[in-house]
Amino acid sequence: MADATSDRSGPLIELRRVTKVYGRGDAAVHALAGVDLRIEQGEFVAVMGPSGSGKSTAMNILGCLDTPSSGSYRFRGVAVETLGRDQRALLRRRDLGFVFQGFNLLNRTSALENVELPLIYRRTPRAERHALAQRALALVGLNGREGHTPGELSGGQQQRVAIARAIVTDPHLLLADEPTGNLDSVRSHEIMTLLGGLNRDRGITILMVTHEPEMAAYAHRVVHFLDGRVVDESAPEQRS
Amino acid sequence: MLWNTLLLALREIRRNVLRSVLTMLGIVIGVAAVIVMVTLGDGATRQVTAQIESLGTNLLMITMGQRMGPGSGSNAPPFTLEDVAAVQREIGAASAVAGSASQAMTAVVGNSNWSTTVTGSDNRFFAVRNWTLDDGRLFTEPEQRAGRAVCVIGATVRRELFGYQDPIGQKIRLKQIACEVIGLLASKGQSAMGSDQDDLVVMPLRTFQRRVAGNQDINLIQLSVREGDSTEQVKADIERMMRERRHVHPADQDNFSVRDMKEIATMLTGTTRVLTALLSAVAAVSLLVGGIGIMNIMLVSVTERTREIGIRLAIGALEREVLMQFLVEAVVLSSLGGLLGILLALVASIGLASLLQVPFVLNGPIILIAFLFSAAVGVVFGYFPARRAARLDPIEALRHE
Ligand SMILES: Nc1ncnc2c1ncn2[C@@H]1O[C@H](COP(=O)(O)OP(=O)(O)O)[C@@H](O)[C@H]1O
Ligand SMILES: [Mg+2]
Numbered sequence: 247m248a249d250a251t252s253d254r255s256g257p258l259i260e261l262r263r264v265t266k267v268y269g270r271g272d273a274a275v276h277a278l279a280g281v282d283l284r285i286e287q288g289e290f291v292a293v294m295g296p297s298g299s300g301k302s303t304a305m306n307i308l309g310c311l312d313t314p315s316s317g318s319y320r321f322r323g324v325a326v327e328t329l330g331r332d333q334r335a336l337l338r339r340r341d342l343g344f345v346f347q348g349f350n351l352l353n354r355t356s357a358l359e360n361v362e363l364p365l366i367y368r369r370t371p372r373a374e375r376h377a378l379a380q381r382a383l384a385l386v387g388l389n390g391r392e393g394h395t396p397g398e399l400s401g402g403q404q405q406r407v408a409i410a411r412a413i414v415t416d417p418h419l420l421l422a423d424e425p426t427g428n429l430d431s432v433r434s435h436e437i438m439t440l441l442g443g444l445n446r447d448r449g450i451t452i453l454m455v456t457h458e459p460e461m462a463a464y465a466h467r468v469v470h471f472l473d474g475r476v477v478d479e480s481a482p483e484q485r486s
Numbered sequence: 487m488l489w490n491t492l493l494l495a496l497r498e499i500r501r502n503v504l505r506s507v508l509t510m511l512g513i514v515i516g517v518a519a520v521i522v523m524v525t526l527g528d529g530a531t532r533q534v535t536a537q538i539e540s541l542g543t544n545l546l547m548i549t550m551g552q553r554m555g556p557g558s559g560s561n562a563p564p565f566t567l568e569d570v571a572a573v574q575r576e577i578g579a580a581s582a583v584a585g586s587a588s589q590a591m592t593a594v595v596g597n598s599n600w601s602t603t604v605t606g607s608d609n610r611f612f613a614v615r616n617w618t619l620d621d622g623r624l625f626t627e628p629e630q631r632a633g634r635a636v637c638v639i640g641a642t643v644r645r646e647l648f649g650y651q652d653p654i655g656q657k658i659r660l661k662q663i664a665c666e667v668i669g670l671l672a673s674k675g676q677s678a679m680g681s682d683q684d685d686l687v688v689m690p691l692r693t694f695q696r697r698v699a700g701n702q703d704i705n706l707i708q709l710s711v712r713e714g715d716s717t718e719q720v721k722a723d724i725e726r727m728m729r730e731r732r733h734v735h736p737a738d739q740d741n742f743s744v745r746d747m748k749e750i751a752t753m754l755t756g757t758t759r760v761l762t763a764l765l766s767a768v769a770a771v772s773l774l775v776g777g778i779g780i781m782n783i784m785l786v787s788v789t790e791r792t793r794e795i796g797i798r799l800a801i802g803a804l805e806r807e808v809l810m811q812f813l814v815e816a817v818v819l820s821s822l823g824g825l826l827g828i829l830l831a832l833v834a835s836i837g838l839a840s841l842l843q844v845p846f847v848l849n850g851p852i853i854l855i856a857f858l859f860s861a862a863v864g865v866v867f868g869y870f871p872a873r874r875a876a877r878l879d880p881i882e883a884l885r886h887e
Contacts, residue, residue: 306881309800311800311880311881312881331805332804332805332806335799335802335803335804335805336802336804337802338800338801338802339801339802339803340802342802344800344801346884348884350793350796350797350800350884351797352794352797353794354501363797363798363801364801364802366487366490367798367801367802367803367804367807368802369487411801
């Protein structure tokens with residue numbers, strides 16, 4: 247980002263005592279109860295924790311889809327909690343890529359067009375858009391499948407399309423919420439290899455939620471969540 | 487970007503062709519109805535105006551009694567040639583004055599006979615009523631003075647009695663007189679009131695009085711008012727003069743009436759306009775209903791595509807970009823409906839115009855207005871659903887099944 251407030255020397259992400267409360271009064275749910283987290287440029291971090299521990303809530307805040315109830319979130323030095331809806335959309339458009347458990351591709355729309363979608367909102371000229379999308383699809387190993395719609399692709403292939411869509415804009419941060427949750431073990435390892443490669447070769451910072459220690463093992467660092475808090479940061483268990 | 491949005495909208499509409507067409511139907515019918523109404527209304531107005539103009543501009547008619555039509559003035563005294571002369575003399579603004587008397591008669595030629603109206607008058611009758619000749623000539627001075635059995639006939643009489651034969655020089659039998667046809671009038675068609683203006687036989691007044699009516703009565707005086715003079719003023723002058731000449735007691739009503747054709751024309755076209763406006767208003771309501779149909783389908787579409795909207799928002803679409811996407815879709819839908827409506831209206835207007843024997847008048851502005859209106863319906867009724875889409879919370883939307 248070209249903002250005067252952006253600070254390229256500091257950490258990519260810095261959460262300070264971030265809370266998120268849903269509802270109010272007796273019915274209030276403290277999805278996040280004061281999270282502190284720092285992630286440096288170029289890291290590959292896995293987030294683990296039991297269901298309902300606030301992982302997705304944290305990912306939504308980190309992805310600027312949601313705002314914290316209190317606390318501060320700095321993304322490349324920018325105080326995200328002060329940004330409006332449109333400014334956050336612009337930040338997502340420029341700097342972030344998302345991969346979801348459910349793939350979330352546009353149905354009845356070709357793989358190529360799905361990957362082109364973020365570029366359309368970036369006003370990338372048509373020819374360049376095509377070229378970039380083709381390149382991203384090639385990178386995730388889907389050459390020759392550009393014209394296929396999600397319905398004509400396997401789950402693993404759909405997730406590759408989703409990854410291509412997330413990286414086609416060259417984001418600083420790739421957020422993946424249980425990217426292998428819907429895939430079998432073989433496909434899961436393929437996807438993890440792909441993510442690891444993107445992190446290593448293209449320097450994309452990756453933050454990934456997963457249940458499986460096997461998948462977390464691809465990361466440099468694991469952050470454990472419990473009841474809306476970060477309880478432990480550790481190196482991943484060694485891959486066997 | 488707008489181009490992309492447009493393509494997207496068209497693609498979305500194509501995906502649900504049947505639904506889109508049904509959605510558009512309200513707009514199609516609304517636009518078509520408005521255009522058809524206005525087009526036919528214009529045609530009718532033009533027809534009436536043309537007919538009135540063919541009667542002669544600035545025409546005043548002095549009739550006996552207070553009502554127009556058959557049976558009027560049954561006990562009012564008829565006019566005389568002196569009345570005609572007096573109008574000519576005293577009303578300076580009258581450019582031509584023609585007195586006439588008429589009677590319904592059967593005209594016979596060979597085996598054909600035809601019921602028509604026979605009028606006795608002089609050449610000024612043709613001037614006042616803007617008649618022109620298709621063939622032959624008008625009366626000569628000696629013919630008028632001597633009361634010769636000659637006549638000028640209208641196109642309908644010619645068709646009924648002579649078919650395609652040349653009528654000039656032929657004889658028509660009217661009761662006991664055999665009248666030589668010397669002129670054929672150019673056709674004027676239907677009058678504003680729906681009667682056939684071409685169904686007439688005109689003979690010199692003297693001939694009529696002596697050999698048909700058997701009296702000196704004049705039952706109609708027509709005059710044309712000079713361009714630039716007020717017909718209102720002339721009308722008032724005639725009324726004053728006639729009351730005096732006909733010895734009407736100041737307390738009594740006129741036993742004659744002066745009719746201004748311009749007035750009648752204005753009244754008739756006014757009626758047509760009001761009718762057109764009313765029918766168009768009814769048609770416009772169906773446009774509104776069409777708009778509500780579009781809103782309904784757009785709301786359904788927003789719900790169906792919640793996930794898609796969530797994806798778009800998550801990858802950085804701005805609120806206004808999503809708004810535009812759905813708004814453009816609604817506008818494309820309603821504009822397409824408008825275009826189809828225009829096509830339908832053109833076909834229907836041409837067909838109906840010929841069926842109702844009204845001229846087809848292509849009204850460019852109303853077509854443009856109808857189209858813009860249909861697009862506006864899309865904007866107005868598409869806005870609410872589009873805003874709903876744009877305001878969706880991306881997280882909620884992504885979770886939507
Ligand atoms: N929109 C919401 N409204 C109310 N409660 C929510 C909402 N989203 C999440 N929660 C609650 O917040 C807690 C954390 O949820 P989540 O972040 O989805 O956990 P995880 O992804 O780790 O399973 C859960 O108790 C969940 O029920
Ligand atoms: Mg979750």
